[in-house]
Amino acid sequence: xxxxxxxxxxxxxxxxxxxxxxxxxxxxxxxxxxxxxxxxxxxxxxxxxxxxxxxxxxxxxxxxxxxxxxxxxxxxxxxxxxxxxxxxxxxxxxxxxxxxxxxxxxxxxxxxxxxxxxxxxxxxxxxxxxxxxxxxxxxxxxxxxxxxxxxxxxxxxxxxxxxxxxxxxxxxxxxxxxxxxxxxxxxxxxxxxxxxxxxxxxxxxxxxxxxxxxxxxxxxxxxxxxxxxxxxxxxxxxxxxxxxxxxxxxxxxxxxxxxxxxxxxxxxxxxxxxxxxxxxxxxxxxxxxxxxxxxxxxxxxxxxxxxxxxxxxxxxxxxxxxxxxxxx
Amino acid sequence: xxxxxxxxxxxxxxxxxxxxxxxxxxxxxxxxxxxxxxxxxxxxxxxxxxxxxxxxxxxxxxxxxxxxxxxxxxxxxxxxxxxxxxxxxxxxxxxxxxxxxxxxxxxxxxxxxxxxxxxxxxxxxxxxxxxxxxxxxxxxxxxxxxxxxxxxxxxxxxxxxxxxxxxxxxxxxxxxxxxxxxxxxxxxxxxxxxxxxxxxxxxxxxxxxxxxxxxxxxxxxxxxxxxxxxxxxxxxxxxxxxxxxxxxxxxxxxxxxxxxxxxxxxxxxxxxxxxxxxxxxxxxxxxxxxxxxxxxxxxxxxxxxxxxxxxxxxxxxxxxxxxxxxxxxxxxxxxxxxxx
Numbered sequence: 001x002x003x004x005x006x007x008x009x010x011x012x013x014x015x016x017x018x019x020x021x022x023x024x025x026x027x028x029x030x031x032x033x034x035x036x037x038x039x040x041x042x043x044x045x046x047x048x049x050x051x052x053x054x055x056x057x058x059x060x061x062x063x064x065x066x067x068x069x070x071x072x073x074x075x076x077x078x079x080x081x082x083x084x085x086x087x088x089x090x091x092x093x094x095x096x097x098x099x100x101x102x103x104x105x106x107x108x109x110x111x112x113x114x115x116x117x118x119x120x121x122x123x124x125x126x127x128x129x130x131x132x133x134x135x136x137x138x139x140x141x142x143x144x145x146x147x148x149x150x151x152x153x154x155x156x157x158x159x160x161x162x163x164x165x166x167x168x169x170x171x172x173x174x175x176x177x178x179x180x181x182x183x184x185x186x187x188x189x190x191x192x193x194x195x196x197x198x199x200x201x202x203x204x205x206x207x208x209x210x211x212x213x214x215x216x217x218x219x220x221x222x223x224x225x226x227x228x229x230x231x232x233x234x235x236x237x238x239x240x241x242x243x244x245x246x247x248x249x250x251x252x253x254x255x256x257x258x259x260x261x262x263x264x265x266x267x268x269x270x271x272x273x274x275x276x277x278x279x280x281x282x283x284x285x286x287x288x289x290x291x292x293x294x295x296x297x298x299x300x301x302x303x304x305x306x307x308x309x310x311x312x313x314x315x316x317x318x319x320x321x322x323x324x325x326x327x328x
Numbered sequence: 329x330x331x332x333x334x335x336x337x338x339x340x341x342x343x344x345x346x347x348x349x350x351x352x353x354x355x356x357x358x359x360x361x362x363x364x365x366x367x368x369x370x371x372x373x374x375x376x377x378x379x380x381x382x383x384x385x386x387x388x389x390x391x392x393x394x395x396x397x398x399x400x401x402x403x404x405x406x407x408x409x410x411x412x413x414x415x416x417x418x419x420x421x422x423x424x425x426x427x428x429x430x431x432x433x434x435x436x437x438x439x440x441x442x443x444x445x446x447x448x449x450x451x452x453x454x455x456x457x458x459x460x461x462x463x464x465x466x467x468x469x470x471x472x473x474x475x476x477x478x479x480x481x482x483x484x485x486x487x488x489x490x491x492x493x494x495x496x497x498x499x500x501x502x503x504x505x506x507x508x509x510x511x512x513x514x515x516x517x518x519x520x521x522x523x524x525x526x527x528x529x530x531x532x533x534x535x536x537x538x539x540x541x542x543x544x545x546x547x548x549x550x551x552x553x554x555x556x557x558x559x560x561x562x563x564x565x566x567x568x569x570x571x572x573x574x575x576x577x578x579x580x581x582x583x584x585x586x587x588x589x590x591x592x593x594x595x596x597x598x599x600x601x602x603x604x605x606x607x608x609x610x611x612x613x614x615x616x617x618x619x620x621x622x623x624x625x626x627x628x629x630x631x632x633x634x635x636x637x638x639x640x641x642x643x644x645x646x647x648x649x650x651x652x653x654x655x656x657x658x659x660x661x662x663x664x665x666x667x668x
Contacts, residue, residue, distance in 0.1 A: 051475045054475075057498070057501055057505060059498040059501065059502065061464065061494065061495045062464055062499060064464075065461065065463075065465060066464055066465075066468035066471050066499075066502065067468060069464060069465035069467060069471065069472065070469065070471050070475070072402075072465060072469060073402075073468070073469045073472030073480075075476075092458055092461060092495070093464065096457075096458045097456060097461050100456065102660050102661065102662065102663070103660050103661050104440050104444070104446075104456065105448075105454040105660075106435075106436050107437075107660035108446070108448045108454070109448060109453070109454050110663055141661060142661060142662070165662075165663035
């Protein structure tokens with residue numbers, strides 16, 4: 001075990017995968033000499049050279065589309081969108097091409113590739129460096145979508161994503177990069193895609209979350225236990241597509257109450273899918289309506305710190321929502 | 329026997345092509361045309377829902393793909409690439425089966441519209457409908473070869489309308505930066521559905537854009553397969569020498585409407601459409617081959633008889649293939665067959 005933050009865990013996962021498989025390569029803006037704008041690829045250019053750790057022009061469609069072509073050729077590219085907010089020029093490649101390639105070729109062409117998506121607010125990035133845009137991709141059939149919330153999961157899920165035969169959108173919440181350190185298994189630690197993690201057990205209500213919200217939900221659960229005597233079960237979904245439906249149902253069966261938390265806006269957000277699923281498949285377990293706590297309905301995170309604080313979810317907001325749900 | 333002096337004038341020999349080679353190119357053009365025409369007949373007969381044609385592009389497509397190594401190089405085609413994909417190995421039966429959307433069609437198993445070619449077995453990337461996306465795939469394949477340090481050359485083709493897409497710029501710029509082994513082929517037939525070149529391309533030349541990306545852009549007469557072959561051979565050799573991409577703009581004609589759902593008489597002068605026939609690459613090439621003494625009436629007759637038989641057989645076999653099984657419609661979404 002080594003104590004690492006999420007950024008270090010991501011870097012180590014890429015380093016180990018580059019070392020393990022000569023077909024693995026990284027490409028993106030500033031991933032080479034600079035080591036990435038967040039430092040996720042630091043040291044890898046020096047170690048693996050400028051072809052396998054490739055600085056691209058400022059062209060996101062090219063990053064995604066060339067990664068797809070390289071995957072057809074047998075490589076295992078890890079493409080970085082510098083910020084998830086900047087992935088839209090690549091949307092055509094991701095949605096028209098990458099997600100559909102296997103289906104449209106009747107199973108002939110698969111695309112084993114990863115697109116890293118640094119997402120989320122709370123980093124003073126305002127409207128265009130803070131977006132949580134996972135829903136565009138969770139609603140796209142053919143993609144897998146992953147959003148780890150711990151250093152161990154970041155390492156293990158990224159390794160699984162690199163080895164996956166299908167395209168994986170890998171959402172890394174920027175605020176979690178250096179937020180905390182935790183034990184990460186050394187060596188070849190792989191976390192299977194598609195499995196949720198019960199981060200904390202509890203019997204009074206379930207909090208479904210992912211990414212940075214795992215950290216916030218665990219803090220909220222502490223407060224709820226201490227101040228209210230409420231035992232919240234925190235379920236870190238970890239993979240959004242495919243959703244671990246069995247884990248969701250098991251938790252609801254256990255607690256009878258479900259709160260879904262995400263930073264992306266509520267309307268049509270990922271929580272809508274989780275809530276609808278619980279409504280359809282877990283209705284008889286429910287003692288209260290499924291509740292969502294989500295980012296506000298504004299087009300982006302506003303810049304001034306007071307505005308950003310207003311926007312962001314935090315443990316206090318989760319505590320408040322959980323209390324209301326428990327009181328129903 | 330070919331008249332030596334006149335055969336020399338055809339120009340193929342100094343490119344390393346024998347008389348048999350140019351005859352084989354001519355046969356490939358005839359075959360692609362004949363399959364294409366058969367698809368229209370079957371569409372008119374109600375057997376096929378949609379046709380999008382390569383008629384008029386065959387000289388460019390056969391000439392330009394001819395230097396490519398089938399077992400090693402890759403093609404990311406576009407929807408008019410019938411003669412290109414056939415030069416890469418697709419058979420008449422493959423094309424018929426794709427148009428009939430048969431369950432074992434090599435391109436998509438009946439999932440995609442006709443003209444959406446692709447087959448791993450022939451090194452042809454699966455094509456979609458948003459235009460220009462395939463150009464980045466070819467660049468990515470070339471990037472893969474560059475990273476691995478191997479000898480593959482990728483080729484991609486697209487129309488002059490598509491040449492305006494942002495992804496084409498992103499692709500060419502990146503290929504230019506790293507001198508990737510890729511050949512960009514713009515088949516300029518003057519019309520993007522109904523919109524003429526003058527309203528599509530500022531400056532009227534696609535080839536000239538290559539200057540800005542740091543590699544050669546050449547314009548060739550796309551009705552002349554020998555000239556097209558020469559340009560592509562040079563591009564292929566450049567790519568293999570590590571000197572980077574080439575953009576070939578082949579001036580061709582679109583002899584049909586955009587597709588079976590279009591009627592070009594609505595937006596083109598009938599006299600203009602009629603005049604296109606003078607630029608049909610097939611009789612033009614046939615006349616030159618005859619002049620060189622390489623093609624004779626007897627050979628022409630033999631080729632046409634062979635091709636007719638080949639297409640008849642392909643049609644019978646294609647039509648006899650099974651339709652897609654609806655129970656398989658959820659397969660191949662992901663590699664895992666089981667999805668929660």
